[in-house]
Structure formats: structure tokens, C-alpha cells
Amino acid sequence: MKVYDLPDSHGHFGPYGGIFVAETLISALEDLRIQYERYRSDADFQAEFAHELKHYVGRPTPIYHAKRWSAQLGGAQILLKREDLNHTGAHKINNAMGQALLARRMGKSRVIAETGAGQHGVATATVAARYGMECVIYMGSVDVERQAANVYRMKLLGAEVIPVESGSRTLKDALNEAMRDWVTNVADTFYIIGTVAGPHPYPMMVRDFQAIIGREAITQMQEDYGRQPDALIACVGGGSNAIGLFYPYLDSSIRMIGVEAAGHGVETDQHAATLTKGRPGVLHGNRTYLIQDENGQIVETHSISAGLDYPGVGPEHAWLKDSGRAEYFGITDEQALEAFHALCHYEGIIPALESSHALAYAARLAPALTSDKLLLVNLSGRGDKDMPTVARASHITF
Amino acid sequence: MSRISTLFGKLLQNRRKALIPFITAGDPEPGMMVPLMHELVQAGADVIELGVPFSDPMADGPTIQRSSERALKHRVSLQDVLAMVGEFRESDSSTPVVLMGYANPVEAMGYDAFTARAKACGVDGVLIVDYPPEESVEWVEYLKRQNIAPIFLLSPTTPQQRVERVAALAEGYVYYVSLKGVTGSLHLDLHDVAEKLDGLRSRISIPIGVGFGIRDGATARAVAELADAVVVGSRIIEEIERSPKAEVLTNVHRLVKSLRVAIDAVSPAPSAAVKLTHL
Numbered sequence: 024m025k026v027y028d029l030p031d032s033h034g035h036f037g038p039y040g041g042i043f044v045a046e047t048l049i050s051a052l053e054d055l056r057i058q059y060e061r062y063r064s065d066a067d068f069q070a071e072f073a074h075e076l077k078h079y080v081g082r083p084t085p086i087y088h089a090k091r092w093s094a095q096l097g098g099a100q101i102l103l104k105r106e107d108l109n110h111t112g113a114h115k116i117n118n119a120m121g122q123a124l125l126a127r128r129m130g131k132s133r134v135i136a137e138t139g140a141g142q143h144g145v146a147t148a149t150v151a152a153r154y155g156m157e158c159v160i161y162m163g164s165v166d167v168e169r170q171a172a173n174v175y176r177m178k179l180l181g182a183e184v185i186p187v188e189s190g191s192r193t194l195k196d197a198l199n200e201a202m203r204d205w206v207t208n209v210a211d212t213f214y215i216i217g218t219v220a221g222p223h224p225y226p227m228m229v230r231d232f233q234a235i236i237g238r239e240a241i242t243q244m245q246e247d248y249g250r251q252p253d254a255l256i257a258c259v260g261g262g263s264n265a266i267g268l269f270y271p272y273l274d275s276s277i278r279m280i281g282v283e284a285a286g287h288g289v290e291t292d293q294h295a296a297t298l299t300k301g302r303p304g305v306l307h308g309n310r311t312y313l314i315q316d317e318n319g320q321i322v323e324t325h326s327i328s329a330g331l332d333y334p335g336v337g338p339e340h341a342w343l344k345d346s347g348r349a350e351y352f353g354i355t356d357e358q359a360l361e362a363f364h365a366l367c368h369y370e371g372i373i374p375a376l377e378s379s380h381a382l383a384y385a386a387r388l389a390p391a392l393t394s395d396k397l398l399l400v401n402l403s404g405r406g407d408k409d410m411p412t413v414a415r416a417s418h419i420t421f
Numbered sequence: 422m423s424r425i426s427t428l429f430g431k432l433l434q435n436r437r438k439a440l441i442p443f444i445t446a447g448d449p450e451p452g453m454m455v456p457l458m459h460e461l462v463q464a465g466a467d468v469i470e471l472g473v474p475f476s477d478p479m480a481d482g483p484t485i486q487r488s489s490e491r492a493l494k495h496r497v498s499l500q501d502v503l504a505m506v507g508e509f510r511e512s513d514s515s516t517p518v519v520l521m522g523y524a525n526p527v528e529a530m531g532y533d534a535f536t537a538r539a540k541a542c543g544v545d546g547v548l549i550v551d552y553p554p555e556e557s558v559e560w561v562e563y564l565k566r567q568n569i570a571p572i573f574l575l576s577p578t579t580p581q582q583r584v585e586r587v588a589a590l591a592e593g594y595v596y597y598v599s600l601k602g603v604t605g606s607l608h609l610d611l612h613d614v615a616e617k618l619d620g621l622r623s624r625i626s627i628p629i630g631v632g633f634g635i636r637d638g639a640t641a642r643a644v645a646e647l648a649d650a651v652v653v654g655s656r657i658i659e660e661i662e663r664s665p666k667a668e669v670l671t672n673v674h675r676l677v678k679s680l681r682v683a684i685d686a687v688s689p690a691p692s693a694a695v696k697l698t699h700l
Contacts, residue, residue, distance in 0.1 A: 033555060043524060043551040045480035047598055050578035189486050190476060199479045206480070305524035305551060306477060318498040319529025320476040 027273040029342065034223020034309075037345060039338035042222045043305045048202070051209045056224045058129050063231065068124065075120050076235060079153065080110045082117075083239045086247060086399070092369040098389040099396035101382075102252065103372070104240055106264065106403045111146050113375065113404030114236060114264045119146035119215055121232030123154055126213035133157040133208070136215045137201040139166055139194030139260075140329035140377075141173025142404060143217030148182035158182040161200045163193040166329060173408060191323045194333050198307055218261025219337030222308030226337050233267025240399060241271055252399035254278040254388070258380040259351065260295070260331035262340045264403035269349060278350070281340060282384040284326030285353030295324035296353040297336040298344050311338040327356035327412060328376035330404075354380040360416055362386050363406065375404035376412065424517040424545045425570055425593040428467055429628045429649065438645040438684050440465055441630055442677055443521065443654035445472035445485065446502040447492025449661055449669055454505045456670060462516050464674040465681030470548075470652065473502050473522030480550045484655040487662065499526040499535070503542045510543035519546035519572055519593070532563040539569055546570035546593040554586045561590050574598055575625075577617055584624045594628040594650060597621065599635075609634035615647050638683030645684040653680060 034040045042052060062068040076082040084105045093101045106114040119136075126134055134156050138144030144160040151158035160177055164186040167174055177184050190196035198221075205214040219226045219233075244251050255272060257265035259281040269279045286294035294300065301312035306321060314334040316322050326332040343349035354362075359376060362383035366374050374382060378401070385400045392398075406413070414421065422430070432439055442461050446454055458469055474492035478485060499522075506518050520539070527535050527549060539547065547569055552560055554573060561571045570593030575584060577598070587595060599614050614631060621629060631644045632652030644651050657673060664672040 041556050042553060043556055044553065045550045045576075045598075046553060046574035046579060047480065047576045049553055049576075049583070050580065189483070190490070195477060199477055202479050203482070302529075304528050307479070308551070313525070315525065315529065317529065318500075319526035320493065321525070322476075 029339065030223065030227055034227065036226075036339045036342035038303070039310050039341040040223060040226055041310055041338075042308065043310065044222050044308045045206070047206050048222070051205065052222055052224070059125060059224050059228050062125055062128055068128065072121055072124055075124070076117065080116050080120060081108065082235065083243070084108050086240065086243045089366070089370050092365060093389065095369055096386055096389045098394060099253070099392035099398050100394065101385050101389060102397055102399045103402040104236060104268065104399060106236060106401060107372070107374065107378070107405035111142075111149050112407065113142045113146070114233060114267060114401075115143045115146040115217060115404075116149065117235055117267070118217065118229050118232040118263060119143065119150045122213065122215040122228070123150035123156070126156065126215070127154060129213065131211055131213035133159070133212045134215050135159045135161065135201050135204050135212055136217060137161050137194065137197035138217065139163070139197070139332060140408065141166070141170040141177065142330060142408065144182070144184070145173055145176050145180070147215050147217070148177040148180035151182060152180045159204065160184045161187050161197040161204070163187050163191070163197050165192040166194065166197070170329065170408070193323070194329075195307070195321065195335070218263040219266050219339060220261045220307055220309060220311070220335055226309065226339055229263055230266045230270055230339065233263050234270045236264065236267035236401065237269060237271030240268060244399070248397065251275065251277055252397040253392070254280060254398050255401070256280045256282065256381045256385050256388070256398055257401035258282045258331060258377045258403060259298070259336060259340060260284070260333045260377065261335070262337035264401050266337060266339055268399075268401045269343070273348065279343070279348065280384060281349055281351040282380045283351055283353050284328060284331035284380060285355045286325040286327070288355055289353050292322075293325040294353065295326045295332050295334070297334065298340060298351040299353050301334075301336070303341065306335050309338045311341045312336050312344075327359060327416065328380065328409075330375070330377040331380065352384055354383045358383040360413065363413065372402070373406040374402055375406045376409045378403045379406075423568060423570065423593070424515060425468070427515075428517055429594070432467065438648070438687060439467040439628070439630065439650035440677070440681055440684055441468040441470055441632075441650050441652045442466050442657050443470040443472060443652060444657060444661070445474055445488040445492050446505055447474055447495050447497030448488040448658070449491065449666060451495050451497055451501060451505070453666070453669065455508045457673065458505075458509045459513065460670045460674050461677055462513060464677035466516070466677060468517045468519060468650070470519045470521050470654070471502065471506065473499055473520055473526055475523040475526060478523065482655060484658050484662070488658045499530050503538050503544070506544055507542035517545040518543065519548060519570075520544055521548045521550065524549050524551050532560060536563045536567045536569060540567040544569060546572045548572035548574070548596060550574070554583070554590050557590060565592070572596055575621065577613065581624070584621060588625050591627060594630050595625055596652060597629050597631045597648070598633045599631050599644070609640055611643050611647070614644065618647050638679050641680045642683040642687055645687045651680070651684055
């Protein structure tokens with residue numbers, strides 16, 4: 024059996040990934056790469072990470088059998104990996120915790136992060152408070168306006184939230200601005216990237232910190248069901264929750280399905296289905312699929328879910344798509360909302376709109392399969408943050 | 422000999438330093454670019470760095486970001502930028518033009534199509550900010566096939582080993598970023614620049630330009646004492662930004678002229694390490 028061992032030493036996943044940044048950032052990335060290599064195999068570091076995940080984050084998260092919803096759909100059994108039960112309500116904290124511990128080992132007193140919906144910003148502000156570090160969060164001014172509750176959460180946790188006014192004033196611009204801060208303040212600052220994108224070693228490092236999801240799943244499936252699932256399903260924006268679930272399963276032959284945001288439909292220009300509709304290019308320090316115009320300018324994307332509203336995708340997903348190891352499909356805003364309501368109704372679980380995309384794909388796949396098949400869906404976050412969006416979509420005002 | 426080598430050869434003979442202004446193609450508007458380029462030459466520019474606008478200029482500060490956004494409002498594409506250079510070349514066959522930008526527009530056009538068209542339009546060098554040498558091997562081959570100089574950045578944090586890697590690939594001149602941070606930053610540490618350039622001289626045989634943080638005649642002059650070329654970007658973009666359209670050419674001329682005068686006041690430096698044989 025071929026053992027999966029990507030990325031290579033320069034951060035390449037086939038033709039994707041790499042280090043595409045200005046010379047001014049190279050030495051900071053090299054320092055990070057060396058330090059991460061060291062702590063990646065350091066028993067003390069890994070023990071501290073495991074301890075924090077257990078006692079602070081609340082892991083392991085259970086696998087829950089959505090029996091009523093599965094019965095209603097008629098077909099395969101839908102199992103949910105409950106990342107929504109983590110502290111702060113999503114998988115994002117796994118990675119924020121890992122990077123915060125690394126920042127401490129590297130002697131950095133200040134952490135910065137970009138955020139779109141605010142989930143990664145909240146996770147970063149949380150770990151910064153936990154360790155007494157200064158914290159600055161960059162957030163597009165459009166997002167600041169539409170995610171007011173999360174902005175307040177970050178401020179409560181002691182973070183400074185800086186609205187970004189450049190470009191489209193959304194997640195991609197927040198990432199640009201965080202990079203600019205980092206290159207200026209690299210001596211005391213650690214940049215906690217929230218997804219499996221950016222220059223090497225970020226895609227690898229974030230994946231490693233999120234891989235706890237898949238490792239737990241392998242153990243839990245064996246214990247609870249005596250076997251592994253027939254397919255893994257996860258939503259993909261940048262792709263960190265999906266890669267966290269997929270990565271420990273890569274050497275198996277289990278089917279892997281990434282679900283992108285098709286917005287108003289991939290046939291329109293209002294979507295964020297990067298792997299379905301994008302072309303390879305270079306953005307934010309790595310080569311990957313991008314939603315761009317014919318001149319190579321990055322264009323604005325759309326999804327009802329702010330966490331999937333990103334014109335790029337992690338380079339490892341680009342590679343998994345090209346190599347055929349994983350499959351990627353789009354789910355529209357409308358389909359995601361339908362799955363959102365179904366999970367509320369049948370299971371008493373309010374899912375994040377991001378995760379609702381994965382649920383919607385599972386709901387399409389399940390009826391085509393027999394009832395002995397098991398679909399493991401990563402329920403990457405809870406939906407409390409999405410109340411205003413869902414209410415608006417249902418024409419309800421509070 | 423290439424236009425860049427010819428230029429630096431001549432400057433060295435006359436014991437003068439190069440002035441390299443940066444402007445963004447399409448800012449303030451596409452129709453003004455060719456007249457603006459000629460105006461820069463009239464005011465004393467030796468090389469023109471022409472920025473290719475990009476939606477996500479990660480290494481640039483607010484001034485050049487805004488400039489890029491203004492250019493993109495006019496939907497200026499890489500093809501348009503090349504056409505501007507071609508039009509400039511119709512009446513200026515000697516001033517080198519270097520394109521500076523980000524990888525994605527070039528990748529969208531394709532290396533082959535881009536380098537062939539750039540050559541035909543009279544482009545002399547290209548600096549892709551987010552192509553470090555490690556990711557540039559194939560790219561540099563395409564440029565060299567068309568005799569276009571691959572220009573690279575060096576920074577205060579570039580270790581010796583990487584300097585040598587850059588030295589092996591770079592042609593034309595190298596661009597030393599004089600401080601940490603993004604373009605348009607303040608606080609240039611001249612003492613530090615002097616020390617770093619001393620270290621670079623033994624490894625880099627082509628001219629060294631210094632940029633980032635040069636805002637007036639005094640800093641331009643001080644940098645000209647140390648380097649072979651002085652690159653000024655954000656300060657010129659600010660002038661374009663704050664000038665009414667009718668006064669852009671006059672105001673930019675006045676600014677560039679003042680930088681020229683300041684640089685030419687530099688006492689001839691017998692210690693200049695670039696030798697004619699290397700050009």
C-alpha cells in the first residue's frame with residue numbers, strides 16, 4: 024500500500040502549495056517551519072496539546088447517530104462527528120490551540136488572525152485570553168457589519184478587532200492585511216492562520232492540528248460500530264475541517280466527499296465553488312484553485328455561509344481533487360438551508376450553515392444507498408451564530 | 422547589450438546613480454500612462470517600474486493598494502499594461518521598463534504568451550513579488566529565453582545562502598527592500614542599509630537598487646550614497662493621488678526632478694563595487 028506523505032519538504036502537494044510570498048516574509052516562514060518541525064515530534068508539546076484539547080476544548084467529541092433523520096431520508100445511516108460541541112462551538116479551536124501553544128514555545132507575546140464569519144477570530148481571541156497574549160483580529164468591514172455578535176464576542180475576550188477597508192472588504196482582504204501586519208511585526212508576533220491555506224508550513228501545520236478529528240473518528244467507529252464508515256462528508260471553504268477528518272483516512276480506500284458552496288448555483292457568478300469552477304493560480308502564498316476572471320484578478324464570491332465564502336481552497340484539496348482521491352460537489356444556499364431546518368427538526372441540533380452544506384449532500388446521497396451503509400458527516404460547528412442569517416432567509420425579523 | 426546594462430554602464434562611467442520611479446499602470450487612468458511615463462523620463466528617471474495592478478496586493482501598503490484599486494476600476498489587464506509599454510516604446514527606445522506585480526495575472530496569461538508579448542512590447546525586466554527564487558526556476562528560464570531580466574527582491578532578513586541563490590538567477594539589477602514591512606512604510610534605517618549593502622556587494626555582481634521608505638530628496642540622496650539605484654514608489658503614487666488630473670504631469674515632474682537633483686548632488690563614490698565588466 025502506498026503511504027501518503029505529502030507535502031514534500033518545500034510544501035508542495037503535487038503542483039499545488041509551495042511558498043509564494045515576498046522576500047520580506049521568507050525568513051519568518053523558514054523560522055516557523057523549523058520550529059514546527061521540532062515541536063511536531065516533541066513529546067512534551069504533543070502531551071500539552073492533548074491535555075488542552077481534553078480539558079479546555081472538551082474533546083473527544085462524540086459520533087452521534089442521526090437515527091430519526093436517517094429514517095426519514097430512507098437509506099444509509101447518517102452519523103455526525105460532533106465538532107459543534109467543542110468549546111467556542113466549532114472545530115476552529117483545535118487549530119487555534121495548537122498554534123497558540125507553538126507561539127508560546129517560540130516566545131511570541133502577540134497573536135494576530137484573519138476571520139470571515141468570526142469563528143476563527145473567536146477561537147483565536149479565546150486561546151489568547153487563555154494564555155494572556157495580546158490579540159489583534161483582522162476582519163473585512165463588510166463582515167464586521169454582518170457578524171456583529173462575533174465582533175462583540177472577540178472584544179469581550181480582550182481582542183482588538185480591526186475592520187479592513189481594502190479590496191472587497193471580506194475574508195480575503197482580512198488575510199492580506201494580517202500578512203502585512205505579520206511582515207511588519209514579525210519579531211514579537213505569531214500569525215495564526217485559520218485554514219489549510221497560506222504559504223508552507225501553514226497548510227500542513229493546520230491539517231496536523233485538525234487531524235485529531237479523523238483520528239478520533241477511526242477509534243470511535245471501531246468501538247461503536249466495529250467498522251469504518253462507507254463515506255466521509257465535510258464542507259470545504261478553505262477546507263480545514265474536511266482535511267482534519269480526511270487526513271487520517273487517506274491511506275484507506277474509504278470514499279471522501281468535500282462539499283463546496285454553490286451559492287445561487289454554479290451556473291451563476293454568485294458562488295464559492297472553487298474546486299468545481301475555479302482554475303489553478305497563486306494567491307495568499309500558495310498555488311491552488313482560485314475563482315478568478317480571465318485576467319487573473321480574484322473575483323468576489325458568494326455563499327449564505329460566511330465561512331465558505333472564500334475564492335481559494337487549501338492546496339491539499341486541489342491535489343486530492345486532481346489525483347481523484349477525494350470528490351468535490353457543490354450545494355446551493357437553498358439546499359443548505361433545507362438541511363439546516365431538517366437537522367433542527369429531526370435531531371434537535373442547530374448546525375452551522377457551513378456544516379449544513381455537508382449535511383445537504385449526505386441527504387442527497389443517503390436515499391441511493393442501502394440502510395446498512397454508514398455516512399460520517401463532519402458537523403463542523405453549531406448554528407447559533409447563524410440565527411440572523413437564517414431568520415432573514417425565512418423573512419423573520421426579531 | 423540590454424537596455425538595463427547599457428544604462429548602468431553609462432551611469433557608472435559618469436559616476437551617477439539611477440533614479441527608478443514606480444507608478445501603477447492605469448492610475449490615475451489608462452489614457453494618461455504613456456504621457457506620464459514620458460514625463461518621468463523628462464524629469465530625470467533612468468528606469469521606469471510599472472506596476473501591474475492586482476486585486477490582492479499582499480506585499481503593498483495602503484498607498485499602492487489604493488493605486489491598484491483605482492487602476493482595476495478601469496479594468497486594466499496585463500494585456501493593457503503590455504500595450505502601454507509598446508506605445509511608450511514608439512517614442513522612447515532607450516529607457517528601460519521593468520514590470521512589477523504579482524504572480525496570478527502572469528499565470529492566467531501563461532508564461533509563454535506573456536514573455537513573448539512582453540519582449541515584443543519592449544519590456545526589459547520583470548519582478549514578480551510573490552515568486553521567491555525557490556518557485557522561480559521555470560519562470561526564469563522563460564524570461565531568459567526572451568532576454569528579459571528576472572529582477573528579484575532581497576530583504577534585511579535574507580540569509581547569505583539565499584543571497585547566493587538570488588545572485589545565480591537575477592539579471593539587470595536586484596531590488597533591496599530597505600526595511601521590514603510593506604511598501605510605503607516609514608523609518609528608514611540608513612546605518613542598517615549601509616551595513617547590509619556592504620555584505621551584499623561581495624555576492625551580488627549586478628547593480629543594487631534600494632527602495633521602500635524613500636520619501637524625499639534627503640533620503641533619496643542618502644540612499645544614493647550607498648546604492649546603485651534609488652527606487653521611489655509610494656511617494657510618487659501619493660502625488661498622483663492628491664493632484665487634480667490636469668496637474669498630475671506637472672506635479673509628478675516637479676517631484677521626480679527634485680529627487681533627481683538630490684541624487685545627483687551625491688559625491689562620486691570611488692568605492693562603488695559594480696564594475697563595468699559585470700554589466
